Amino acid sequence: MSHQELETETSHQRAIEYQEHALQSGGVSKAGSTLMAVAGSAPAYSIAASTALLIGAAGVGAPGALLWCGIPMLGIAFAFSYLARVDSHAGASFSWVARGLTPWLGFFAGWAVVISATIFMVAGALPAGAMTVALFAPDKANDTLLVTLVGSVWFLVMAAAVVFGVHTTERAQWIMSVIEVGILVVFAVIALPKLFSGSHPGEAFSWSWFGFGHLTGAGVFVSAALIAAFYYWGWDVTANLGEETKNAHKTTGLAGILGIVIVFILFEIYTSTTLVMLPGKTIQDNAANVLGVLGDAIMPGIGGKIMIIAVALSTIATLETTLVQVSRTLFAMGRDRTIPFAFGRINRRWKTPVFATLVVVVVSLLLFVLANVFGNSVGQILGWAVSSIGLQIAFYYSLAGFAVVIGFRKVLTKSVKNFLLIGVWPLVGAAFMLYIFIAAFIDNIVNDAIVVDYLGVGLLVLGVIPLALFYRKAKEHYFTRRPLEVPEDFSA
Numbered sequence: 301m302s303h304q305e306l307e308t309e310t311s312h313q314r315a316i317e318y319q320e321h322a323l324q325s326g327g328v329s330k331a332g333s334t335l336m337a338v339a340g341s342a343p344a345y346s347i348a349a350s351t352a353l354l355i356g357a358a359g360v361g362a363p364g365a366l367l368w369c370g371i372p373m374l375g376i377a378f379a380f381s382y383l384a385r386v387d388s389h390a391g392a393s394f395s396w397v398a399r400g401l402t403p404w405l406g407f408f409a410g411w412a413v414v415i416s417a418t419i420f421m422v423a424g425a426l427p428a429g430a431m432t433v434a435l436f437a438p439d440k441a442n443d444t445l446l447v448t449l450v451g452s453v454w455f456l457v458m459a460a461a462v463v464f465g466v467h468t469t470e471r472a473q474w475i476m477s478v479i480e481v482g483i484l485v486v487f488a489v490i491a492l493p494k495l496f497s498g499s500h501p502g503e504a505f506s507w508s509w510f511g512f513g514h515l516t517g518a519g520v521f522v523s524a525a526l527i528a529a530f531y532y533w534g535w536d537v538t539a540n541l542g543e544e545t546k547n548a549h550k551t552t553g554l555a556g557i558l559g560i561v562i563v564f565i566l567f568e569i570y571t572s573t574t575l576v577m578l579p580g581k582t583i584q585d586n587a588a589n590v591l592g593v594l595g596d597a598i599m600p601g602i603g604g605k606i607m608i609i610a611v612a613l614s615t616i617a618t619l620e621t622t623l624v625q626v627s628r629t630l631f632a633m634g635r636d637r638t639i640p641f642a643f644g645r646i647n648r649r650w651k652t653p654v655f656a657t658l659v660v661v662v663v664s665l666l667l668f669v670l671a672n673v674f675g676n677s678v679g680q681i682l683g684w685a686v687s688s689i690g691l692q693i694a695f696y697y698s699l700a701g702f703a704v705v706i707g708f709r710k711v712l713t714k715s716v717k718n719f720l721l722i723g724v725w726p727l728v729g730a731a732f733m734l735y736i737f738i739a740a741f742i743d744n745i746v747n748d749a750i751v752v753d754y755l756g757v758g759l760l761v762l763g764v765i766p767l768a769l770f771y772r773k774a775k776e777h778y779f780t781r782r783p784l785e786v787p788e789d790f791s792a
Contacts, residue, residue, distance in 0.1 A: 322543070322646070322651075323390060323466070323543045323544045323628075323631070323646060323651055323652070323653075325543065325544065326544070326545070326546045327465070327466035327467055327470070327544040327545075327651070328466055328470055328541050328544050328545040328546065329470070329545075329546055330545075330546060330547065330551045330555075332470045332473070332474070332545075333538050333541065333545050333551050333552055333555035334538075334554075334555040334558050334559060335470075335473050335474060335477055335478075336470075336473060336537050336538050336541060336555065336559075336621055336624075337534075337535040337536075337537065337538045337555045337556050337558065337559025337560070338477060338481065338535075338559045338562050338563060339473050339476070339477040339534075339537075339614075339617040339618060339620075339621050340533075340534030340535050340536070340537040340538070340559065340618060340621040340622070340625070341531070341532055341533065341534045341535045341559060341560070341563040341618075342424075342534060342614045342615065342617065342618030342621075343480070343481065343484055343562075343563045343566045343567065343570075343614060344480050344483070344484055344591060344607075344610040344611045344613070344614030344615075345424070345427060345611055345614040345615040345618055346530070346531045346563070346567070346614075347566075347567065347570045347571070347574075347590070347591050348427060348431075348588075348589065348590055348591040348592070348611040348614075348615075349423065349427050349588075349686070350527055350530060350531055350686060351570070351571060351574055351583070351590045351591070352583050352584055352586070352587035352588075352590050353527050353587070353686060354366075354524060354527045354528065354531075354571065355571075355574070355575065355580075355583055356584065357520065357523045357524045357527060358514065358515060358520060358521075358523075358524035359514060360503055360506070360509050360514050360575055361509065361513075361514030361515040361520070361524065362509070362524065362571050362575065363509040363510050363568055363571050363572050363575075364509055364510045364511055364512065364513075364514060364515055365515060365521070365524035365525060365527070365528045366528050366531065366564070366567050366568055366571060367510050367568070368512070368515075368525070368528075369524075369525045369528035369529055369531075369532070369732075370528070370532065370560070370564045370567075371728075372728055372729035372731075372732035372733065373529070373532045373560060373697075373729065374557065374560055374561075374725070374729070375701065375725035375726045375727075375728050375729025375730075375732075376697045376700060376701050376726065376729040376730070376733065377535065377536075377553075377556045377557045377560050378553075378557065378704075378721050378722070378725055378726055378729075379700050379701045379703070379704040379705075379722075379726035379729065379730070380392070380393075380536055380539050380552075380553060380556050380700060381552075381553025381554065381556060381557060382553065382704055382708065382721075382722050382726075382792065383396040383400070383539075383700065383703065383704050383707070383784075384539055384542055384548065384549060384552045384553045385549050385550070385553065385790075386549075386707075386784055386785060386786055386790075387399065387784065388542035388543060388545075388548040388549055388552065389542055389543065389632060390540055390541075390542065390543045390544075390628040390629070390631055390632040390635075391410055391540070391628070391629055391631075391632025391633060391636075392413075392536065392539035392540050392542065392628075392629070392632075392700075393406075393409040393410065393413065393536075393539075393696050393699065393700045393703075394406055394407070394409055394410025394413070394629055394632055394633060395632065395781070396409075396700060396703050396704075396707070396784070397409040397696075397699045397700060397703045398778065398781045399703075399707065399781055399782065399783055399784045400702070400703025400704060400706050400707030400783075400784050401699065401702060401703050401706060401707075403778055403779045403780075403781050404767075404779075405699055406699075406778075406781070407633075407638055407763065407767055407778070408695075408696075408699075408760065408763050409695075409696040409699045409700065410629050410632070410633050410638070410696075411760065411763035411766075412692045412693075412695050412696040412760055413540075413625065413626065413629045413692075413696055414626055414629055414630060414633075415692055415759045415760060415763075416533075416689045416692035416693060416696075417622045417623075417625050417626035417629075417660075418626060418660060418663055418664060418667070419667070419685050419688060419689055419692075419755065419759075420622050420685065420689055421455060421619070421622070421623075421660070421664035421667060421668075422664070422667050422668060422685055423685035423686060423689065424451075424455075424615055424618055424619045424622060425448070425451035425452060425454065425455045425615075425619060425664070425668065426447055426448065426451050427451075427588065427611065427615045428450070428451045428454040428455070428612060428615040428616050428619065429446070429447035429448060429449065429450035429451025429452070429453075429454065430447045430451070430588050430589065431589075431592075431608050431609075431611045431612040431615060432450050432451075432454070432612055433446055433447055433450055434589055434592060434608055435605065435608050435609070435612065441588075441589065442588075448668050451668070452665060452668055454615075454616050454619065455619055455661070455664065455665075456661070457616075458472075458616060458619045458620040458623060459623060459657060459658075459660075459661045461620055462620060462623045462624055462627060462652065462657055463647075463650060463652055463654050463657055463658075464650055464652070465650040465651060465652055466541070466544050466624075466651070466652065469620060469624060472617075472620060473617055473620065473621070476613045476614075476616060476617040477613075477614075477617050479609075479610070479613055480610045480613040480614045480617065481562075481566075483606060483607070483609070483610040484566055484570070484610060485566075487595065487598050487599065487603070487606075487607065488566065488569045488570070488573075490598055490599060491569070491570075491573045491577070491598045492569065492573075494573075494576070494577065494598070495569075495572060495573055495576050500576045500577060501577065501578065501579050502574075502575055502576050502577055502578050502579050502580070503575045503576060504576070505572060505575075505576050509572065509575070519739075519743045519746075519747065522736055522739040522740050522743055523687075523740065523743065525732075525736045526687060526690035526691070526694065526736055526740045527686060527687070527690060529690050529693050529694055529697075529733070529736070530686045530689055530690045530693065531563075531567055532560060532563065532564075533689070533693045534618060534621060534622065534625075535556045535559040535560050535563070536556060536625070537621045537622070537624055537625045538551075538552040538553075538555040538556045538559070539552050539553075539556065540624065540625045540628040540629060541624065541628065543628075570591070570594070573594065573598070574590060574594055577594060577597045577598070578590070578593060578594060578597060589608070589611075591607045591608075591610070591611050592604045592605075592607050592608045592611070594607065595607030595608070623657060623660060626656075626660050627652070627653050627656045627657040627660060628653065630643045630653065630656035630659070630660070631643060631644055631646070631653035631656050632644070634653075634656065635777075636774055636777045636778035637770060637773040637774040637776075637777045637778065638766065638767070638770050638774040638777075638778050639766050639770060640770075641773075642655050643655060643656045643659070684751060684752060684755060685755075687740075687744075687749070687752040687756065688752050688753075688755035688756035688759075689756070690736075690740065690756070691737055691740060691741065691752070691753075691756030691757060692756055692759075692760060693733075694733040694734070694736050694737035694740070695733075695737050695760065697729070697730070697733045698729075698730045698731075698733035698734040698737065699730075700730075701726045701727065701729045701730025701731075701733065702727075702730045703784075704722060704726045705722070705723055705726055705727050705730070707783070707784035707786065708722050708723075708784070708786050708790070710786065710788070711786055711787075711788065711789075711790045714789075714790070714791065715791060715792070717791070717792045718790070718791065718792045721792045722792050741753055741756075741757060
């Protein structure tokens, strides 16, 4: 058999294999994709879990940190949008970075998604537990063991929804996210007049909060930007659902951009409102439940309880989207043999990567136990998790940004729109993410926060183990991956 015939037969076998282990095509609607982006960023959860951290790092500069991180983040969303136009892939950045830059970096981009999402299971399940306990047994809200147990139950429920098919996943998101965002919008409308009223127990509102003036000082901007990146993270789950979304080449990218815009507006309103309506000490004393306290301030009597419901729904919803993201990434990595092929198999009935999902569930439950053993409090565990995930987010977002610029380099000068939306803006986003990754890593060493580097970067480095073990098997499937195929007349 000639070399060409052998290559043709190998390609045919691969096509059959991919078909046998294909996800459910068209399982996610266009509207459902945007909903997933919003749910992935989890506005209520992000505000509840990260506001005290962000204000602690930036003070009244917190709204500015969200703005100046949001602009480059939108550049990364444009990068994802255009990369998805030419390659709708369950692995998303795992595939795009490999084809735009090099498979070696592509592997680590995929590994970063897996690690960050797995760590998030702790950062997400704990608030889910905390909000539920606060709702039914407020006096035990700081009981880490109880909070972890309740959070684990919610986590297992969401894992079941992910296993039972993408239709089940989408339906669950419609119920949870519509209620969550509805509550946030109603409270935002009530709170906005109070923001400018001049009668407040916290800071007097100022438009200067959105500038750079309050983000100066050693490490202030970097630490605040890293936390802000965590706020936005999760919208890119739409990209990982590319193989399961209707008209994915256009839908997933637009959904990610819309998702960022929606959550940006909510983040800015609630961060500013928190600064105005709550004294600094109240914010820090209620770090795990800022939104509940803010709800009481906006709507005394019942507001806190309603906000707790919103946070609980948001947290449970984002646990589900993160499970989707990590399971699809593991599925893509297994399918390409960069990890055991068992991860690349799907359940024939539900068309989901059940094995990959169950492995994540087991590892996450183990992390819950370790979090209780080594963490002194829910707040400390959340702080470590948020900061370490921020490093991993910055790493793989920067690679995706560079991948679109390099991969689409031949069409960047075809039009002004191409130059700005495919070239300049994603490049700015990539450079920004790379900067905060390096600067935060150094800053953690200087400020004796080395545990964050161990979690954030150390776990990334562990990726060399599967890389070494499975390189030979993956060589034909992944490490010879063809470059991005961009039409010469491609237009943004």
